[in-house]
Amino acid sequence: MKALVGNGLVPASDIDKLIAQVEVIELEGKKYVIKKFAKEVGVVKWIPPTVFFRVNYPFTLVPKERFDREVRFFEQEWTCFRTPKLYEKDPKNLIIVREFIDGKPATYSHHSKKLGKFFAILHNHDWSLGDTKPTNFLVTEDGILYIIDAEQAIPTDKDIHKAWDLMLSSFFIAYRFLSNPDRYLEVLSEFINSYLHEGGKLEVIEELTTAKFSGLAILMPLPHVLIMSDVLEDVLRK
Template identity: 30%
Template sequence: MGDIVKAKSIEYAALRNFIMVALKRLVREVGLDFAAKIRFTPLYLFYDLLSSYRSLVGYLDPINICSLTNIERIRNVFLMKLLNYLHYLEKQEVLCSTSVPGFFKICENFLRKMRIAPLLIAERLVQEVLIPYMEYSLKIRNIIPLAILIPEARKLLSRIAAPSPYSELYISANDEILPFHRGFEKISYIKSLGSTINYTFLGEMTVRGKKVAVVVKKYRDWKSLKWLPIGLWTAGTVDFTLSAGERLLREVNAIMLLRKSGFRVPMIYGINWHEKYIIREYVEGDDLVKKLHSKDLEKICFLMGCFLAKVHRLGLSLGDTRPSNFVFDKYRTIIPIDLEQASSKIPPSWDLAEYLAFTIVHLKFKFDESFASSLSLAKGYLKNGGSLSNICGITRRSYIRVLAPISPIYPFIAKKLYRELGCSQ
């Protein structure tokens, strides 16, 4: 009897430790702030176990091949063990159930411990240097047996498939659980919306029995021509991120926060974390740049000031407030359509400064019109509870350094607005 209890204790400890390692890996991949929104099925843990083992030993490892060829039986054993110990795992807050049957989330206490326990240097060396080196070495090791067994391997590999852990990840958004691995297969391509810089296209898909227009946006990594120069130029000034994954998470976070706060933002229909793209609602309306060339120029800038003040009161800055990143719909509502740089770490004054600088560019550097639009922006911002210090902050030297090459008269407009509002008093 004692041996059985001891064996079960060892079995539970092994399962618990594996789950904790898998969840830590997931949290570090998506970030602490976003991890609380992630939902997953028990199969995520099983597929992650197979994937992490395979990354170390290679695809042709005998145990890996045996696992994949008998995956249904092994999966059932794993799920049975998980079910047997689920009560203890939940009691110790290793796993937390959700209101949706069959889905789990990462426990708040687990996230809190990770937040206050930064990754040690030794752990970072193991994760970022040693493990990738081992994975590379072991993959090289498998080249020789692969070359010898190519005919046999091809026959075998054609009969087995390695499931991806990402197929069992979901996200809590729009008051529902959305797949974190959505594909293009149910989307009809209509036309490209982006240039060579971004892979973005307009498509059509069926949502709840109704056909809707959608935008599919793929986030390119640090090599992107769009963000590399800006990231380097604004280094130390603005918290721009070049990472595709981080930009995706920022956009999804911002959309969810703004929607929850009553803003009109595009609906998210799907996310593919592994391939780094989202599927969102296509928003009809006029590009804000077009409205800047109309008789409503000052009114549009006033409304933009109102909009930014409301956003900043949430503790969020949009990061990239060029007029081309907003749509003005038929209800005269300003809708942001590019939020991939939104962050609570960016100063609110940057949003005002960038919008003003690019508005000046679109107005072809006409001083009087540019100043009138900046004054309207400030009035709308202050009327809706925006801080005067945020407007006064547009004259920061770091902003001037970044924005003056783009908009040469920006420093003069900003300083005149600074004096007009009495910022120096």
């Protein structure tokens, strides 16, 4: 395969014209995704979580570390979900060229059980994703789940890191159903119960009830915090 970066189809001098941090390009009838980790936008977006939630999860601002994390995650041999194929890695310029995935972003409203299963499998392999926003997941027409952003993913056996994945997911669900607490209850229950049904550990759920996660919880509307507390208490009583 010809190089897409450097002296190949996309000259190095043209890279900045083609991409921000992530850009989809089409060459010879095929789509590719080029991601440049050193772009400022990729650093700035991680300042708040790195500053405020470092106690919960080891976020990194460093472009090389984010590059290494994503490459390592994508190169694992996952079976119950997929990651894009890596066509090229440029560790000097911190650029990857990867497969373009034709799919739609997953939503917690429609894929809560699928995402709960994903996190159970991921955590049982002693990995955490770190960044669980819905746009990091794509679902293809045949229902295959792809993880397309893993620049904060780490191998870890610590329950607090795994609990972070669930807490942040609960946060995104809360703001998706900001004006509909009843629907939040339904979706969050599906998500947490799917996680446990697929082998997720109660110890991770218990970690969510500790004071370590109050920093993110206070950013959620009070009715949603109370609902989350009830859901967690319910599953821990079973």
